[in-house]
Amino acid sequence: MRWFIYIQYFMMLVVFAFIAWRGRELAIFSDPNFVGAFWMTVFVALGVAVINLIVGNYVGYYLANMKGQGLTFLDVCLQLPLIVPLIVIATGLDVWFIRLDLIETVFGVVLIQLLPTLPYSIRIARNAYAALDSDINQYVQLMGGTRKILIVDIYLPLLRRTNETILLFAVVISISQYAITSMIGGGIIQTIALILFPYFSSSQLQLVAAAALCIIGMTYGMLLIFRWAYIGVIKLVRMIDG
Template sequence: MRYFILAQYVTMLFVFGVVAWRGREIGIFEDPNFLMAIETTIVIAFFVVVINLLVANYAGYYLARATGTKLAILDVFLQLPLIVPLIVIAAGLDFWFIRFDLTETILGVVLIQLLPSLPYSIRIARNAYLSLDQDINQYVYLMGGTRKQLLLDIYLPLMRPMNETILLFSVVISVGQYAITSMIGGGIIQTVALLLFPYFASSQLQIVSAAALFTIFMALAMLFLFRWIYKGIVKGIGVIDK
């Protein structure tokens, strides 16, 4: 299955690359606002990923150990953004964003982009923590370990695959958001998705292919950068402990 999915991605990239190369008219890269949109998109995606990682790990760890009515109530709240249409929630929150002067700001766009990403990230983290031995904390404490050692030496390395999944998911969601970003950003906060949307709505397949390639490679570049930083942190902690 893994090789089949990989083959699909390679084929997709090849087709997009051939179509874009034959067109030879990639006008999106000549837009003077494009570089600024790239920087804005990277900043927004960075904060979305960081908040998802921090909140998902904390909430997922708590939910993995919660039981009874408390767990049922939290599950309902987590499912609401997945059931209610996203644009409806964003339209309702727009009033509060205006009251707190969060519209047309990067902070407001970051917060609104947590709606389609954070509930899924929390569920991913919860399932990952549930797969661990529930007595792992007691084992560490019995061996004389501290809470800091439990977090840095046990959970950080073990949760790396889960955190990489959350990272990839958050980056892709953030980079591809158009409707809620334009709603809260008000057209002032320009991201790559906002600039590329008119090209996707056009009939010029060459430009559409070039835009798709750029979006894919941008997401992959951000993913590998964050993965490199995460692995560096894990290795750095291991060296310090020695």
């Protein structure tokens, strides 16, 4: 089943590449702002992904081991950004961003993009920690293990797929955000979404296919780099500890 899905995705990419290649002149890549927007998008997406991974794992672990009525209240709070329209929340936060001088800054764009990503990341991490044995911590302590061993040798390998899902989810949403990025960035912080938005409404299939390939390529490139870095960090920590 998994290979069947891989083949479908590969065929889709081949079709997109064929359609894009037929275009004699692709205005996307000739845009003078494209290169700067590309690297700005990578920088913003990495910032959003790192915050989602750190906060999502910490809060998800806490919620998975939490019991009582406070859990229901936190669940409702986490679902509010998913129920209330995003543009409404962003418009309300715009006033606070102006007061904090975060408008037209990269940090402000990263913070506003946490609204549509962080609640999902916390829920994904929470479900992953809840699916693990709740007595893992006690087993490690009984065998003389430390917190570092618990994180590096237990949680990081077991939650590799979960963290890849969080990263992929955060990067895809970050790259595709147009309204809130333009609202907080004020047109000064230009990302790929701002550059490619006019092309997605174009009737030329070559331009649309090239824009789709650009977004897909960025997403999977970051995922491959994350997989390499994730495994490398685990091996490096184990090597340092001997």
